[in-house]
Amino acid sequence: MFSVIRIHTNRGIYKIMKKKFGILTIVIFLMGILLTGCGQTQKSKDTSWDDIKSKGKFIVGLDDSFPPMGFRDEKGQIVGFDIDMAKAVAEKLGVKVEFKPVDWDGVILSLNNKDIDVIWNGLSISEERKKQIDFSEVYLQNKQIIVVQKDSTINNKKDLSSKTVGLQMGSTSEKALKADTSTSKSLKEVRKYSNNTEALLDLSQGRTDAVIVDEVVGRYYIEKKPGLYKILDDNFGVEDYGVGIRKTDTSFKEKLNEALNTIKSDGTADKISQKWFGKNIVTK
Secondary structure (H helix, E strand, O other): OOOEEEEEEEEEEEEEEEEOEEEEEHHHHHHHHHHHHHHHHHHOOOOOOHHHHHHEEEEEEEEOOOOOEEEEEEOOOOHHHHHHHHHHHHHHHHHHEEEEOOOHHHHHHHHHHHOOEEEEOEEEEOOHHOOOEEEOOOEEEEEEEEEOOOOOOOOOOHHHOOOOEEEEEEOHHHHHHHHHHHHHHHHEEEEEEEHHHHHHHHOOOOOOOOOEEEEEHHHHHHHHOOOOEEEEEEEEEEEEEEEOOOOOOOOHHHHHHHHHHHHHHHOOOHHHHHHOOOOEEEOO
């Protein structure tokens, strides 16, 4: 294992032991390959769909005060558009679904901590959220719509010039209007309300000329009072909704997407949308 080399110096002859590293280097190299391979195998092992089948259910995290996507009815039961969609998907998957109200500010943390399996509650797909979680295919596009009285002469955004517009304070609608500077600057006044119900009530009484609101919310309230309002074709932007899922749960995401596509194609999603919005707004 060792060889002796004599080196002559001015101070004399010293013996230096020289270790042969060849075999040891090869052993370390091979061990590194094996460990790396094991790590990659462990990392690529995805049992998410098997885990769901084993549990016999998947758990949906949601804010239970967000009508019409997910909220409690007069009996205290959790109902809504997304609730019906999740139930339909669970049926196609052959498993049950459980709904778990969570703190919305910490909903992504709850997902990644495996307290829930998905976030299904009008969750918009954003680049910021994509850094933390994955998403299903888009199942709904939410627009910032313009609502006016049924007999209004307002037909598009240009007609809002010198008009009074209502919206919910701090909402996506407020941000969308601000982003459209040409329209926002042309308005006479913007009235801000604590909720959309108050905004639509003032519209019905003629105290405002139009209301800007999320389509999913607006259509829900408008459906409750048919013949009172109309929705313009113009809007203030579109955002995609998807089901939030862990980045590691690839096999479960594939099954979820398959089931989503099935309820879209067989008419189930259409019926659910008609029930809550009076129109099919589910993406194809």
